[in-house]
Each structure stands twice: as structure tokens, then as C-alpha cells.
Amino acid sequence: MNFTDIAKAAKQASLQIVDTDARNRALLAVAHAIESRQDEIFEANKADLREAEGRIPQAVFNRLKLDNNKMRDMIAGIRDIAKLDDPINKKLLVRELDEGLTLYKISCPIGVLGIIFEARPDVIAQISALAIKSANAVILKGGKESANTNRTILAIINEALDKIDGFPKNAVQQVFSRGDVADMLKCDKYINLIIPRGGSSLVQYIKENTKIPVLGHADGICHIFVDESADLEMAQKIVIDAKTQYPSACNAVETLLIHEKFPHTDALLASLQLAEIKLICAPETWAFEYSDKILAWKTAAGLEEAVEHINAYGSGHTDAIITQNRSNAETFMNKVDSAGVYWNASTRFADGFRYGFGAEVGISTNKTHARGPVGLEGLTIYKYKLIGSGQIVKDYADGTKQFHHRDISSSQ
């Protein structure tokens, strides 16, 4: 099949929405199939590892490698998604426009998702599960290093789905070539949302080369501003956590701003160095994501300069203020134009699981649709159902009838 046929088949699949129970049974069947056939997956992964060994950086090799822990987490993750509330068919609004004319705003799937991800093969199961749960169809393009693993996992997923009565064919498909990626980015006729899962350059490339909405973030240049009144111990604890707890995460801090009247700057910087953080103080480092235990820092004349710096050099991801001054905290949280604005907490909390969303699609720095950590809700949109009994607009235009717009319920 060429890409257009694949995308068309995905679109067809996306129009066949099965009920909550069938989608959850599908997820449990997929989890069971992966669990009972994990040896095949490990074999395929070993083949990928043999081909990749010595040809890719060690960090990529480690991400490529499936072990028992990753396998267990992958299977548990699918079962967890099955347990979440159905994001589809929620009544977001029920409004009687007039006697016998009722408007329903109902959540529904977006349609066809295009997912482009790098070497981690556990992503394929997670994203397939999110798509199944939210009744979207998905076309997956993984890294070429994990082609064997991905092919095996997807075959197992589709064999499991085939056994679910009424589950649409082609809801979960996979493509492999660079040409397929180019075709995917052009395919705005059938693909409704692209989600890149990978490094900044992959995401940047995708954003530059498609008119399809892209959900995600390129850079994660997060800031912490230590205000004049900040508690030293709290500042030390939070900055060390935000930089060292997982330095390659997108929500790790990259730039530390310190109020020039903060009385403990030397003590703070010394404690960071003791925590093996390398400190750099130079303007050319202000918009760089180290993904390592390296931290750019500068002093700021005050709150206003800190906010301006963050809005100019940040990536709109997550930025924190450490202060004992409530008014400064509120100004910071209102004026910093980022998906997450924190007061006295580590930037590392920016995460769908930590926010209690149960599943995470990714973290978005978009200003439309979904922003910040995105749960299943980010894979939905809504449609309006209007149920009448023969009403026409003419009667309302000429004053024969009037709308009364009475909200019946907006619960689910």
C-alpha cells in the first residue's frame, strides 16, 4: 500500500467508533497478547540491538533496549489506560435552545493521528493504547533502529484487535520509510494531528514541514527565578531537584535567574556546585537546552527583568519562582507566558502522571488546543448534536419564536 491508501484506510477506521466496553476489552486483549508473547518481542529487539551495536550512541542504544522492567511497565501502562474514564461521548454541555430543541456538545475523537517517534520501542504500545482508548486511528512511524521490535509489537497488537468483535480494521498501522514521513506531513486530507515524540530537532523539523496541527514541544528551556525574599534552603533543594533528578527531561531547569538583592547568592551557587552542577554565566547560553548537569545563570535587577528574560529566551514550557512574597509570585505566574508557571515547586512536576491525568500524550507548548502536559482529553475534540422536532430558523428570525437557552446539565 502506498501512503495515501494507508491514510485513507485509517480515516475509514476512525469513522467506526466502537463503544467504551469494546475499546477497553481491546486494550486488555492487547496487554495480554504482549504479555504472553514477550519472548518474540525480546527476540526481535535482540535483532535490532545486534544491527545497531556500535553504530548508534550509547544513550540511544539504551533507549532501544527492552528489558524486563520496560516490558512490565509497557504492559501495566496499557492496563492502566483501560481503567481510565472514557474520554469519548462526554456531554460537555446540554442546552435547551427552545422547547423541543436541544443542543448537546459531545466529546469525540479527533480522527487520524500521525505519530513520529525515535528509537524507544515501548512508545509504540503506549501510543497505540492511547489511540484505542480515545477511538482515534493512528499511523505510527518509529525509528529505523527499532524496526524489528516495532514490527513484532504491532503484529501482536493487530492480531489481538482482530479478535475483538466489530473493532475496525486498520485502526493501528505502521510505516517505515523517510518517504512515508514526508507523505504523512503532506497528508492533511486524512491526518488530523501529528504528535512527534523525540528530540528537539525532530520536532522542529516536523513543525517546519507540515500544515497539519502538531502537538508537542521542541525545546524545554525552563527557568527558576530566585527572588529577593526566597528561602535559601528551599531554593537549593528545588534547583538541585530541577537540574539533577533527571537532567535530560524536558522539564529540567536550564537557566537560573537570581535577584541581585538575594542575600545568599554565593551560598546557593556553592551548594549547586557541591551537587556536581556545572555553572555557566554567559549570554550565549540563555536559550540552550543542555539536557545535562549544566546550568546557565545570571542575576536579574528584579522581578520585571526576570519575567522579560523568561518570555524572551524561554520556550513557554515550565518556569518557576522561589519567593516568600505572594504578590511577586502572583505577578510572575500571570506575566510569564508559559504552559506551567510554578511558585515554590520544582519544574520537574510538569508531567501528566504527576498532574493526575493517568496517561500522558506528551507536553505541549502550543497556544491552541492543548497546552502543558496532555492527557487523553488532548486526543479529543467535540461535535454539536442538535435534536429538534422540525424547528426552522425563519420562526426565530421573524420573531414568531424566541430562544430560551436553558442549560439542562453540563455533568457527564
Next chain:
Amino acid sequence: MNFTDIAKAAKQASLQIVDTDARNRALLAVAHAIESRQDEIFEANKADLREAEGRIPQAVFNRLKLDNNKMRDMIAGIRDIAKLDDPINKKLLVRELDEGLTLYKISCPIGVLGIIFEARPDVIAQISALAIKSANAVILKGGKESANTNRTILAIINEALDKIDGFPKNAVQQVFSRGDVADMLKCDKYINLIIPRGGSSLVQYIKENTKIPVLGHADGICHIFVDESADLEMAQKIVIDAKTQYPSACNAVETLLIHEKFPHTDALLASLQLAEIKLICAPETWAFEYSDKILAWKTAAGLEEAVEHINAYGSGHTDAIITQNRSNAETFMNKVDSAGVYWNASTRFADGFRYGFGAEVGISTNKTHARGPVGLEGLTIYKYKLIGSGQIVKDYADGTKQFHHRDISSSQ
């Protein structure tokens, strides 16, 4: 100023969010200023009309012409927007992640809106008012035919805004040339959302030529499917309303599908012709928006064929079924992939005012962010505020602490 400077100034303005009261006072001041200086606006409009006369189609000339009714509606529209609930700073979620660590999901403006519209000069006041209410900055590009009128209205708006204490400068700006449009479409650094208000070819051009999210719709190819069990009288009434009440509206019906076993096809078609609707029955008319009293029609073998036809040839705007069969109605509303899916009601109800939104930004056929008639909510996004007392992620990662994820309130 070149376009980049204008856009940068808009971005700066968008970061200064004034409170509800100041925004509402600004709206009332704008309404008052327009009301008291309407003679200047009529003069400018006359200049536009003199230049345009004989050089543009009569329909465009009529849209360009301001009269007392349009002026009154324009002023009343701004005052109505002032009365609406503030769409900004709503608490969409309040969740205690753990003791003393609380997450707030707060609605906020998108940032900078780029609005491109055709000849109607009343749009400039309406869109400026929507932007002021939602605390977005806006850059407007109107049709060249209405340049004098637009310039005068915008000057009056900005003089009124200048007198509002603390209201940001450059929140409402205007550009005039085609080159500015090209620059706007490229300016994804500062512009967060483009809203085209105009014909299908304008919207199509914009969608093809920008990576900035576009809110709107190109075509409005709406369908009505008359099912086997439809009531003849209801079908006549609804189809006539949907085609003739305002034929150039985007939610007017363009294609009528009739179940081949519907027993009253001849009577239905005869009544449409009596209502001066021209009927056309040919496949090449299936994806065409007449914006006139012309209706394409065909018979369908059944519900499934009708749904497939609509999903293949429709524009995802608004489609209706007329039937006495509840199960068919539900299947239709679930399977038709459109922003509005109606049962026994005219497609002409697809409108923000009729839905009770109070103000309408436009109608979107997008599958992300906002779909269907869009009210002020479509001009907002949200940010997450996290307020802690020194919490770090390490404590949760190593099991020292656990999240309890307790929703405190999701009211506003």
C-alpha cells in the same frame, strides 16, 4: 513600522493583561466613542463607497456600505460583549496533588490574533471588541475597499482605549497591504492564531500559506438526508428554511439526499420548486457551494450510503437527518464526521448566537482547538499554575512522598 515591529508590539501588549473591569470599561468606552463619532465614520464610508462604485460587484458594495442599522448593531454588539462573562482567569481545575501542593488550570488569552477579513467594515469593531474582552492583542487586515472606514473606526477605538488607565498600547493594530498579509502568515514567532473572515477562496489561500493555526472554515457544504420514515411536511419546511432563509450563509444546505424508499419524493421536490429552489441532479454538483437558491439532490440507497456521501463530499460543517427513526438518527449523528449533526432541525441553526454563546468568533471546521460555532472560549487557552511550599520531585520518585490527587473544585 514594518510588520515585524507591529507584531512584536502586539506580543508585548498581549503580555499585559488588565483585569475584567478595565476590559469591560474599555469596551463601553469604545462603544460610546463610536456612537458619538458616527458621523466621521459615515463620512469615511462615503469616501470608500465613492471610490468603489462601479468597480466592485453590487453584493460587495452592499456589504461595504454602512447604514444606520449596521451602525446601531455594531455599537449594541460591543455593549453586549461587555456584558458577557469574562472568559479569562476561569479556574478550569483545582487539584491538590499533595498536602500544600496545588495545581490550578486557569483560562488565559491565546496571545496575538491575526484577523484577515473582506469588505464588511462592521467586522473591525466586532473583532476588536472580542479581542479586548478576551485580553488578546489583535492585528487586523481589512479589505482595501473599506480602508477609509477601517482607518477611522480604528482611530476612534484606539483614542478610546488610550483613556483607559493601564490599558496596553498596541493591543489593537491595523495593517493594509498585501505584503502585510504575506508577512502575517509567516510571522509564527509572534502571531498565535489567524482568523480569516471571508469567502472560501480567501480562507483556502490562508490555510495553504501559513503554519500558524487557522480558525475558521473554507467551504460550507451542508447536507440534509431525508430518511425513509421522514415526515413530508417537516422535510419540506426544514429544507426550504435551510436553503432559502439566507442562501449565502455557510450553514445553508447545498445537497439534499433522499432515501430511495421515501414515499413522497415527488411531492417534496415539487414543494421545493414552488419555493423557487432550482434543483440539480448531477454528480459534479456534489461538492459545490452555491450560496444561492440552487440545491443539488440525489437519492441514496439507505442511511449508510447517505453517511458515506456526506463524509466524502461534505465540508464537515453541519449536516442534518430528517427521520422518525431514533436509531437511524443516532447512527447518523455518531457517524457523520461534522461539527454539527442535526436531527429534525434546519442546518441554519449552526450559529454562535443561536447556540447561546452571546458572541461569535466564526464557525470552525477544524478537528483541534475549537469546532463548530466558536464563542469567546475559542479565543482562550489555559496555563497551569502550581503552588507549592518547596516540594521536589525526588521525594515522589523515591517513594518518600505520595501524590493524593484530590480535586478541590472545578467550579469557577
